[in-house]
Amino acid sequence: MSDSAIETPAQRLAKRLVVVSAGLSQPSSTRLLADRLTTATVDRLREQDVEVDVTVVELRDLAHDITNNLLTGFASPKLQEALDALADADGLIAVTPIFTTSYSGLFKSFVDVIDTAALTDLPVLIGATGGTERHSLALDYAMRPLFSYLHAVVVPTAVYAASADWGSDAGLSDRIGRAAGELAALVRDSERSGRVRDPFELPAGFSPVGGFGAQ
Amino acid sequence: MQFGIFTVSDITTDPTNDTTPTEHERIKALVTIAKKAEEVGLDVFALGEHHNEPFVSSSPTTTLAYIAAQTDNLLLSTATTLITTNDPVKIAEDFSMLQHLSDGRVDVMMGRGNTGPVYPWFGKDIRDGIPLAIENYALLHKLWREHTVDWQGKYRTPLQGFTSTPRPLDDVPPFVWHGSIRSPEIAEQAAYYGDGFFANNIFWPKEHYMKLIAYYRQRFEHYGHGSADQAIVGLGGQAFMRAKSQDAVNEFRPYFDNAPVYGHGPSLEDFTEQTPLTVGSPQQVIDRYASMREYFGDYQRQLFLMDHAGLPLKTVLEQLDILGSEVVPVLRKEFAKDRPAHVPDGPTHASLVAARDAAIDTATDTATTVVQEFPTDSALEASK
Numbered sequence: 001m002s003d004s005a006i007e008t009p010a011q012r013l014a015k016r017l018v019v020v021s022a023g024l025s026q027p028s029s030t031r032l033l034a035d036r037l038t039t040a041t042v043d044r045l046r047e048q049d050v051e052v053d054v055t056v057v058e059l060r061d062l063a064h065d066i067t068n069n070l071l072t073g074f075a076s077p078k079l080q081e082a083l084d085a086l087a088d089a090d091g092l093i094a095v096t097p098i099f100t101t102s103y104s105g106l107f108k109s110f111v112d113v114i115d116t117a118a119l120t121d122l123p124v125l126i127g128a129t130g131g132t133e134r135h136s137l138a139l140d141y142a143m144r145p146l147f148s149y150l151h152a153v154v155v156p157t158a159v160y161a162a163s164a165d166w167g168s169d170a171g172l173s174d175r176i177g178r179a180a181g182e183l184a185a186l187v188r189d190s191e192r193s194g195r196v197r198d199p200f201e202l203p204a205g206f207s208p209v210g211g212f213g214a215q
Numbered sequence: 216m217q218f219g220i221f222t223v224s225d226i227t228t229d230p231t232n233d234t235t236p237t238e239h240e241r242i243k244a245l246v247t248i249a250k251k252a253e254e255v256g257l258d259v260f261a262l263g264e265h266h267n268e269p270f271v272s273s274s275p276t277t278t279l280a281y282i283a284a285q286t287d288n289l290l291l292s293t294a295t296t297l298i299t300t301n302d303p304v305k306i307a308e309d310f311s312m313l314q315h316l317s318d319g320r321v322d323v324m325m326g327r328g329n330t331g332p333v334y335p336w337f338g339k340d341i342r343d344g345i346p347l348a349i350e351n352y353a354l355l356h357k358l359w360r361e362h363t364v365d366w367q368g369k370y371r372t373p374l375q376g377f378t379s380t381p382r383p384l385d386d387v388p389p390f391v392w393h394g395s396i397r398s399p400e401i402a403e404q405a406a407y408y409g410d411g412f413f414a415n416n417i418f419w420p421k422e423h424y425m426k427l428i429a430y431y432r433q434r435f436e437h438y439g440h441g442s443a444d445q446a447i448v449g450l451g452g453q454a455f456m457r458a459k460s461q462d463a464v465n466e467f468r469p470y471f472d473n474a475p476v477y478g479h480g481p482s483l484e485d486f487t488e489q490t491p492l493t494v495g496s497p498q499q500v501i502d503r504y505a506s507m508r509e510y511f512g513d514y515q516r517q518l519f520l521m522d523h524a525g526l527p528l529k530t531v532l533e534q535l536d537i538l539g540s541e542v543v544p545v546l547r548k549e550f551a552k553d554r555p556a557h558v559p560d561g562p563t564h565a566s567l568v569a570a571r572d573a574a575i576d577t578a579t580d581t582a583t584t585v586v587q588e589f590p591t592d593s594a595l596e597a598s599k
Contacts (some may be wrong), residue, residue, distance in 0.1 A: 076489065138367035171541045200399035200430045206406035206522040208400075210368070 010031055014051035015090040016193040018070040022059045022107035023129070030129045031058070032159045034095040040180030041093065042185070050188050055089075057082045059106050065108065069113040079113070087118040087197065090181055090190035092152070095127035095185065096142070098135040102142040103128070111146060120151040123186035125179050127159040138162035155182035216550045217561035218543045219259025220252050220295035220535070221451070221518040226274035227525035230473040235525075238271050242527045244274070248521075249282045251532050253289040255539025257560070261292035261324065261518055266300075266333050270502040277307040283317035289337040290563065291317060294393045294415075294518065295326025299347040300337035302371065307379040311359070312386045319564025323389040324449075325352060325412050333590075343370070345400050352391075358409065372374075379528035387571055392449055392516075392563040395427070402427055406434030411447035411562070414511075417520055418476060420489045421510050424450075428511050444558055449516035452504060453492040456537045466530075474524035497541040504542075505549040513554050515561040517546070538554050 020036050023030030038054060045052045052146045059066070065079040076085055086092065096107040126143040130136070139158040147154045157179040224245060228235040240453065249260040260282065264273045272278060279291040291313070296306060314321045327344045328334075334341040350368045357364055358379040368372040383389065390409035394420065395401035405412040412431040416424045428448055435446035455470075457463035464483065471483045471494075486492055493503045511526065519538065521567075523533040562565065 068481040068485075072418060072477050072486075074423070074489070076481075076485065077420075103380045123568065200402070200428065202399060202403060206400060206403070208349065210403045 002128060002187065012052050015045065015084070015113060015188060015190065016088060017052050017087050017093070018089040018108075019054060019056045019093045020086075020110070022057065022062055022094075022104050022110070024044045024106070026060070028097075028129075029161065029163070029166065030088070030095050030192050031099050033083070033129055033165075034093060034125050036176050037093045037095065037125060038056070040176050041091070041125070044068050044180050044184035045157065045187060046187060047062060048184070048185075052187070055082075055085045057081045057085070057177070059110050061080065063106055066109050066113060075113065080112070083114060086122070088193050089122060091152075091187035092119070092122055092123060092124045093127065093183070094147075095129070096143070096170050098128050098130040098138045101135065102138055103146070108146075111150075114150070116150060118150075119194060121190075122152045123183055123190060124152045124154045125157075125159070125183040126154055127161070127179075129161050131163055133160065133162040133164070136162070149181060151188060155179060155186065157182055216514075216549060217258040217290065217516045218259045218546065219261060219290070219292075219516070219518050220248070221261035221263070221292075222272075222522050223263040223294075224265065224270050226269040226271060226522050227475060227523065228470045229525040236528075238314075240551065241271050242278070243362060243556075244522075244531075245278065246282055246285070247292075247480065247528065248531055249289065250285055252536045253286045255535050257289070257516060257535070257543065259292055259516065259537055262295040263294050263515065264304075264328075265330070266336065267314065267330050276313045279321065280313055283313070283320060286320075287355050289320065289530075290490050291321045293324050295324045295328075297328045297333070298351050298355070299327045299344055299364040300333055300339050301351075304358065304377070306351075306356050306380060307358040308381075310389050311381050311383050314389050314564070315381055317484075319384050319429065319568075321564075322392065322562070323451075324392040324394045326394040327366075327426040336447070339370070339490060341596060345398065346370070346561070348401065348562075349404060352393075352408075356391075359383050367523050384564065385568050387564065388566045389564075390567060392447075392454060397423070397427070399427070402431040403434055406431050406440075406446070407438050408531075409435065409438065409440035411449055411515070413449035413451075413516070413518075415451045415490055417529075418454045425510050432512065441559075442557070444512055444555065445560065447562060448514035449518065449561075450507060450511060450514060451491065452517055452519045453490075453561070454500045454519055455494045456497050456500055456505075456534060456540070456542070456543075461492050463496065465503065470524040470526055470578075497537055500542050501545050501549070501574040504546055511550070513550070513558045532541060535583045 019034050021031045021034040042052050043114060060077050065076040069079060071077045075122050122149050126139055128139050139160055144154050157175060159175050161172055198215040222245060226236060252260045258287055262272050263277055264272060264275050266273055277292050283291055310323050319538055327348050331341050339347060347370055354366055354368060362378055364377050365375050382504050392413040393401050393405035394413045396415055402412055415425045432443035432446040436443040455463050455467040468483055472478055477486060489495055493500045521534050540571055
């Protein structure tokens with residue numbers, strides 16, 4: 001193999017999009033919304049000649065691993081794959097059902113095992129599903145601050161789909177299109193997947209002998 | 216290569232019969248376990264330090280001195296000594312004292328502790344964990360090496376003209392290991408001083424520690440203490456054994472399922488696959504641990520956790536018999552195979568004194584050479 005055939009991170013052309021779906025039933029309307037948002041985002045990127053690799057993370061499949069990580073402090077190989085994908089992503093589509101006024105417990109547990117620095121600068125599109133449209137603001141009072149805390153960049157349009165939205169043309173498709181356009185623009189310019197991460201980077205100014213004393 | 220055991224000194228209810236040892240019983244059991252370690256031919260006994268229930272070991276040097284008085288060869292260590300919340304002056308004094316009483320059979324492993332409230336209970340802030348570990352150790356290192364110390368830092372009252380007593384045995388301080396689960400700062404600190412690095416890998420997958428240990432080795436070489444494969448590495452381990460593999464699994468499972476730290480979490484099968492915990496026949500334990508050097512390089516110390524999760528003392532002593540008679544002798548042979556001559560053994564007081572004396576001899580030789588090549592003024596005068 002010649003050197004030029006080896007792909008280095010900086011030479012990657014395809015962007016990396018990760019989709020996290022926290023739906024519990026199979027099939028789930030949460031996954032349905034996630035797929036619609038994904039298709040729309042990928043279409044927008046392809047229109048701009050941007051290739052994209054999509055990784056879908058179904059939290060239902062990782063539920064036991066997530067709980068075990070909370071208890072033991074480490075991720076199983078399967079969960080670690082999902083965490084690594086997020087750390088190297090150019091964009092994230094995160095969709096959760098709304099349970100009892102907020103994101104589901106499984107969704108939050110997953111977020112709790114992500115390294116707090118791993119989502120910095122990550123463009124995120126947030127979405128949620130629920131029985132009625134009365135819970136739609138949960139996206140803005142719960143999901144959005146969660147990702148802001150993690151220094152991710154949440155696009156202005158969040159997409160909420162109530163049960164009734166699947167049966168009417170009340171504008172769900174329009175909201176999906178607008179949100180996908182916002183995310184695609186950020187994914188296109190993201191350089192996150194090309195970065196080289198140093199897991200042992202020492203804090204700026206760190207000295208093995210400290211600031212005082214025994215030199 | 217040194218083999219030994221380490222204990223966290225937990226008091227845990229035995230889930231198979233709902234009995235719980237008293238503090239007194241558990242403390243006496245720790246002493247019995249340590250003496251057993253020597254009897255079965257292990258090299259090291261290391262004791263944790265905790266300041267909260269259900270742990271009983273708050274005063275390791277007291278306990279280790281008592282064990283030292285009843286053993287002849289066992290090397291006594293800690294797992295870990297809290298460099299964050301203890302006064303480094305008291306650590307210097309306590310461990311020098313223990314070093315004298317045990318005739319040099321002591322080293323120490325620094326750690327930051329894993330219980331948040333311990334920091335405020337001792338007047339510290341957990342957010343200063345790393346800076347405390349760095350500054351306190353810098354002072355400890357100085358106290359053991361300089362007779363009269365003037366010192367000022369951020370976290371402790373200044374010292375003027377202070378001498379820590381007693382001075383280290385033969386003026387050679389106890390060897391120091393820095394224990395870490397994940398912090399590169401601690402690996403960097405261990406490398407900077409040329410101290411040992413103990414990766415407590417018993418609860419996590421090996422891939423993480425392969426990277427962390429490789430980093431420590433590289434930095435050890437960078438700071439000029441020797442080549443990367445001469446860095447001093449220690450690893451944790453955990454095993455439960457019976458002659459028949461399935462007997463071991465059946466007997467250990469209730470302890471695993473209810474254990475502090477990982478109980479009620481992953482299955483025994485997943486956990487043994489993903490961490491060094493090995494439950495089965497002595498041969499399975501030999502195979503698992505003989506392969507460790509393939510991942511981490513030739514290393515110096517292997518400590519096993521054998522006495523936690525409510526296992527009865529009788530069972531622990533049986534485990535130590537198996538470890539000492541069937542497992543460790545084979546591992547010693549396995550680890551000696553193809554081990555390069557320049558890779559050092561686990562440090563002991565005798566080896567540290569010899570290294571110090573050799574360094575002085577080399578320095579003297581070099582100084583003599585310099586005098587011969589560049590005669591002093593007085594020598595020139597004399598030669599006229």
